[in-house]
Amino acid sequence: MQDDVAVLRSSGLAVIDGAFASRRHAFDFAVHVIDRCCEEARRVPLEVIGDFVIPPLNGPISRDFQTLHLDFGLPIDPRVDQDVGVYTALYVADVGQQAVAQTRLVSLAGLLGQRAWPAHEQLVARLIAYGRTHGAWDDADGYSEGSLARIVEAAAGLVPTLPSVKLDPGFLCGLEFHTLSAELAFFQLHGLDVEGAATSVQLAPGGLLIFDNLAVAHGRRGVRQPGELHQQVIGRRGLSPTAQVAIRDQVMRAFSHAPG
Numbered sequence: 001m002q003d004d005v006a007v008l009r010s011s012g013l014a015v016i017d018g019a020f021a022s023r024r025h026a027f028d029f030a031v032h033v034i035d036r037c038c039e040e041a042r043r044v045p046l047e048v049i050g051d052f053v054i055p056p057l058n059g060p061i062s063r064d065f066q067t068l069h070l071d072f073g074l075p076i077d078p079r080v081d082q083d084v085g086v087y088t089a090l091y092v093a094d095v096g097q098q099a100v101a102q103t104r105l106v107s108l109a110g111l112l113g114q115r116a117w118p119a120h121e122q123l124v125a126r127l128i129a130y131g132r133t134h135g136a137w138d139d140a141d142g143y144s145e146g147s148l149a150r151i152v153e154a155a156a157g158l159v160p161t162l163p164s165v166k167l168d169p170g171f172l173c174g175l176e177f178h179t180l181s182a183e184l185a186f187f188q189l190h191g192l193d194v195e196g197a198a199t200s201v202q203l204a205p206g207g208l209l210i211f212d213n214l215a216v217a218h219g220r221r222g223v224r225q226p227g228e229l230h231q232q233v234i235g236r237r238g239l240s241p242t243a244q245v246a247i248r249d250q251v252m253r254a255f256s257h258a259p260g
């Protein structure tokens, strides 16, 4: 376990492949690793704030990719107490078919550091303005953004091109792109080479992946069978807007890793 803690701390992700007989064993192990990894979690334990099966056991097979995102989103303009995901644990169950999907993991600092950005205050202003015109469902609830593409579009400050829940109430978040190549092309247009900052993990049944949800964006390449992926999001429940802003400002330091 000590190695897993060190790897998670240094790289933002840890893979423990094929080792667990059940999701309970896997997620118990994940909580131990996270508690040891996160200094703050030792003082105030993190909680499981989300527990999902993807796709649901009796649902259809997933589509063949998932856009890059942060679970529970990054608080941008918080107005109310909200849960914030800090770590995510993924466990692959044996559903009788080969698990072919790869989890795509993209270091925020590694990606955003590929180009220059404005100073922090201007970036925050751009992100908040984007939420008012393109991002938030309801301004009274504030604005959190889960889509990495939207965060980049907001930070770039150009005319937005992605579909918007504000302009199209029927739009479903996560469906910004029809194909993986369209997503990669979007980032390329913003001067960002996703593949250059990405790690792919293909878990076999029994495998566990833990990652820092606020340092690493994640998505998927390939389909998942119903009941295949079990996910727990471990974080802080009911954080105040002030505490959310502190997390936002910490995460947005990834923008300041720009080349000189």
Ligand SMILES: [Fe+2]
Pocket (backbone or CB within 6 Å): 069, 070, 071, 218
């Ligand atoms: Fe996710």
